[in-house]
Amino acid sequence: MHASLLNQRLLLYRWDAWYDLGLIDTPSWSSALKSMLLFRAITALLICLLATVASAQGEIPPAFQPEPRPVPASVHALADIRLELYFSSLKQGGVGLLRLDGGGVAGAQAEVRGEIIPFFRQDGDAWYALVAVDMNTSPGAYALNVPVRRGSGDVSFALELRVESAGFIAQTLDLPGDRAWLEDAEIENQEYAALDALASAISPVPLWDETGFELPHASELTSPFGAFRQLSNERRTRHTGWDQNLPSGSPVRALAAGLARFAGQLDIRGNYVLIDHGLGLYSGYAHFSELHVAAGQRIEAGEIIGFSGNSGRSSAPHLHWETLLRGHWVDGAALLDMWLPTPSASVDAAS
Ligand SMILES: [Zn+2]
DSSP states (O other), rough: HHHEEEEEHHHHHHHHHHHTOSSOOOHHHHHEEEEEHHHHHHHHHHHHHHHHHHHHHHSSSOOOOOOOOOOOSSEEETTEEEESSSSSSSEEOOEEEEEEEOEEEHHHHHHEEEEEEEEEETTTTTEEEEEEOOOOSEEEEHHHHHHEETOOOOEEEEEEEEEEEEOOOOEEEEOOOGGGGGGGGHHHHHHHHHHHHHHHHSSSOOOOOOOOOSSSSSSSOOSSSOEEEEEEESOOOOOOOOEEOTTOOEEEEOSSEEEEEEEEETTTTTTEEEEEOOOTTTEEEEEEEEEEOOOOOOOOOOOOEEEBOOOOOOOOSSEEEOOOOOOOEEEEHHHHHSSOOOOOOTTTEEE
16 A cells, blocks of 8 residues: 555656656647646545545554463362462562462462462453562462362362562662651651551452553663662662653653552652552552642553652652552562453452
8 A cells, every 4th residue: 555655656756757857758738738737636636545545544443452361381270170370480579370260169369478369250260369479578489378169169279389589689879968868767667658558458359451551651661670779878778669760741651540549749759649450459650740640530551640750769850660469569560561361340359
């Protein structure tokens, strides 16, 4: 389509060039002019027609196709129940997906390191759970038990969760003198407590949509999740998310659909938005110059929630974004890559 459009334009250009160069025989001015005008009219009509078809084609939004469920890393069977693990091991700060498949399941939970993680029913007989490995978890092997309740007799899977080192880096952070007070440990502890309280509500259904999780801005990821940070007052802290260097005023998008639980000011995170994605999964966005949403607001996937800035404990304009899963700081980049079930209207929470 485009090639033929280009050819017609070239032809038109050549006609003019040949005419100018005297390469076209012009026995009669009037007949040559008539032919040329007719040729140009037909060509212009064709070009308009082709351009209209091309632009109409470009305007049709491509139908969104959710990614098909990948092959699990391992499958375990007890009676007629299948338990699928979509990871072979998890890094510190990692997120892992479990799927149960089988008839008559009334509920299930995953138990790891003293935490009880409910499964949620997605479609038909499929149940899912998201396992979080806190960034502070030591590498090693941990018991992963999955008791399943069902009418024809309960079963329990006894598996192992291997946690690997994420190789977190070390950084030093230099703050401008007028923000040095934000290095105070008490201020940081209070802010963590406030975030824990905000992110403690666990929506029993996923609030993300079929588009899943995407970067909040297309720019390069800079300072990584989990870095050990040395502040100028010698205190050590952790980097709970990722940084992206952005000029002030750059639009920042929600990682996924959800519900805004907080939009306001915090000491360290500055102007901040916290979005609930369901099942205890939250994303936070810090140092905004301007907030674009309010607490309680439904957020669409990719919606602009604010504009980047330099508020809070920040030494230059940038975006800091972070993810929490049931109170654990997890690597949001892992969510961008992983397959997640598409929420459906018929979702039931496991109990
Ligand atoms: Zn950061």
